Amino acid sequence: MESKSFKEVTGLDRIPVYWDKRYTKNLENLSKPIYTVELIENVPIVLKDGTTLYTDIYKPKEVQKAPALLAWSAYGKTMQAMKRGSLPGSSNYFDHSLEAGDIDFFVTRGYTFVIPDPRGIGVSEGEFSGVYNPQEQHDCYEVIEWLGTECPYTNDKVSMIGYSYFGIIQMLVAALNPPHLTCIMPLSYTDDYYQHGYCGGVGNTYMSMYWELCPSNNPTPWSLKMYGEEGLKERMKKANEDPDIAIISYFNKIFNTWPAKYHTFLLDYLIHPEDGEFWAQRSAKEIYDKVNVPVYLKCGWAPTGRWSAPVFNAMNSDNLNVFKRCGVMESYGGMELPYRFMNEECLRWYDHFMKGIDTGMMDEPRFKLNIIGRGYRYENEYPLERTAWKKLYLRTFHQMRWESDPEDNLPPDSFTHRPPNITNEVESLTYRTDRFSVPTEFTGPVELHLFASIDAEDANIHVKLWQITPGGTRMPLCRTGSLKMSHELDKEESKIGRPAHDHTKRVKVAPGIIKEYVIEVNPMGMVFPPGSSLELEIKAMDNFEHQDKAWQGKLGHLGPIPSANTINYKIYRDKEYPSYILMPFIPSTKQEQWLQPFDNTTSFGTSGSGSTH
Incomplete structure (x- = not known):
């Protein structure tokens, strides 16, 4: 041949x-x-x-x-x-x-x-x-x-x-x-599409980009067809009364333009902060x-x-x-x-x-996965049947360990969110594992169980995971894990790695009360090399490194819409309140599953x- x-x-x-x-x-x-x-x-x-x-x-x-x-x-x-x-x-x-x-x-x-x-x-x-x-x-x-x-x-x-x-x-x-x-x-x-725009119920200025991306010659909000003129005006008025929205001048322009022809999709987006028919249609x-x-x-x-x-x-x-x-x-x-x-x-x-x-x-086979740090392989299901779910517990001194803390009544960690109209500083808490001694694979869904209290009736939590390389470089791993704390967990609909919440309404948080919050984090597929480690970051708003250099059009870089209030967060991580991140550890893979x-x-x-x- x-x-x-x-x-x-x-x-x-x-x-x-x-x-x-x-x-x-x-x-x-x-x-x-x-x-x-x-x-x-x-x-x-x-x-x-x-x-x-x-x-x-x-x-x-x-x-x-x-x-x-x-x-x-x-x-x-x-x-x-x-x-x-x-x-x-x-x-x-x-x-x-x-x-x-x-x-x-x-x-x-x-x-x-x-x-x-x-x-x-x-x-x-x-x-x-x-x-x-x-x-x-x-x-x-x-x-x-x-x-x-x-x-x-x-x-x-x-x-x-x-x-x-x-x-x-x-x-x-x-x-x-x-x-x-x-x-x-x-x-x-x-x-x-609700979760795409309001991940965990938290609004995101990412959605503002459609104004410049869509060259419309005749824009009209879909909400005008849904509610009529008076209904739309009422919803615009209500949305602009939200203190988190009212403080942002980019949004103020939208709510004070009539006929509603300015940034019509972002208008539709902002007047639908809870899940419902508008989002189901998409x-x-x-x-x-x-x-x-x-x-x-x-x-x-x-x-x-x-x-x-x-x-x-x-x-x-x-x-x-x-x-x-x-x-x-x-x-x-x-x-x-x-x-x-x-x-x-x-x-x-x-x-x-x-x-x-x-x-x-x-x-x-049904799934072809690029496992970062190892290569492509096939799987027949997700999550993988051979997953050994392991809990990484938050500990004192910004550590994460596979064992929970043996003691009760430990003082919590804390940080304070201050809104962007008074400071550019963004406080956060980080927790890091020891360096891995052998190649370690995590492939599958990830969720954080966090015991926390706030001194407000609502707030946002954002979670990021970072890989710390053997040389000490901080590499982004999963930078999406958000929850509006007033959106309650639906235990019956939740699955491992996929916590479900009722995003159709807000239930006010009782200030000062410790509560367990379950937050979906992006799935991952990665082999961590020896000498590397995993870091968890918890914060109330995002901050982008290039933000200081952009003097115009900052809205699109803001990311999750932050709270307009100063809020103190307390994070608990002891025997009584064992906060942990659930990791999809993969102990082994048959050689024939790897792509040839x-x-x-x-x-x-x-x-x-x-x-x-």
Whole structure:
């Protein structure tokens, strides 16, 4: 059998680090880059209500019709094709809305890439009523069906593609069951949009970014459709009476503009601080039972944002009863936009379901996890059955140990939150383990059980985990773990590593009373090397290192919205009040679970499957 190079067999320039030679097959049949890209701009699509959307269509020039990849977001269609290289988040030109994907990669391989301007965005007609609103979901349904039946450049196979916004919208639209939708592949995803915006019930100025990211030509708050003018005005008035909101001038502008055309989505966001219908309309967890197409969910071990937990929730949901796969892929520094890291995995997925090429997707185990510090491996469930749950107890002198304190009545630790209108200082408490003596793996969900009291009727708690390297560098591990203390624990709905709270109402905290608070922390998957340690940080608000250097636009860097009051926190950690963080310790893993990559010892023959010498 004649041996060929990987590129000769696959048409790909690189061997993906996340491919396993045991499962990736028929490589010679993968779509090859043999076409040239042709752009047809501003193609009109007339919706059933008469509104015209305009879309850019990138097609393979040499064929009339090809399977369609629909990239849908309110970020604007034209800029998705800008040529300036992939940019990391550290670049001053980084733009998080460049998330449609690698157009040329897929079009040259025989796919038609479709990017519309949604209703009220860019050059399209109509009103833009905020991200993921029900009207947008139905509009996307209509565009899918237009592509599958009327578009002169596409056949009857349609899928969706893209990162973040482009990923989150996919499950919501799939639940509407457009007949020509073949599969979906959300590359970044959330299933609970309330928790995405109010993690643990705590508001976050992260949501303010949509004003600059969504080029709306006719913005209207969705709340105007829900409540009418008088109802909206009343909710705006009530929201602006919240002392945490009223102190921030950025918000004051929104509540004192009428007609309500200024930053309409942030307005919708701020007047819905508790969970309810507004958030359910945008939350995929509500409609899993209606989805009937194959789903590939991708995330990373997110140091910020609540991105990995929703993927695991979807994979574990019995209501999402479809063929589904999960990839926890690149780690902290892996994201660049336009996003290309998953190109080859996307190609396998789309070729399999849209072109009928058996690429081995059906054969792989359900979970593919990138364990930081070790590499990729497969798992069949999450949390892992072999998890040995271990409690790391908070102790005196800022220590964490595997044993609880043997003594009662120890004085608590404490810190005081002071709001940003009187100081830039942010107090916190930290607790650190001894250095690990052997490689130590923690993979799975994490939760903090914290005995605390406050001298107020409500407050916020924020939790961060850090890896302390053998050389002493402090590396972010999990920087999202938040709770509004007035949102009570729902013990019946809680699962290990996934504490559930009633976010529909606030129950005032009794000042001075010691209470156990259970806080969800981002999942992790990491092997800690010998000489490293784990640090827990507890605070009442966040502070970003670059904040001092930014003289304008500080709101988007603020993170969780802080309390406007000075609040003292007392943290208890003795025999009677054993505060601890529950860690998913993994004692061992079978060798065959680790990914077997293609490498320099792999030869490629005409069959397309790799073989080793």
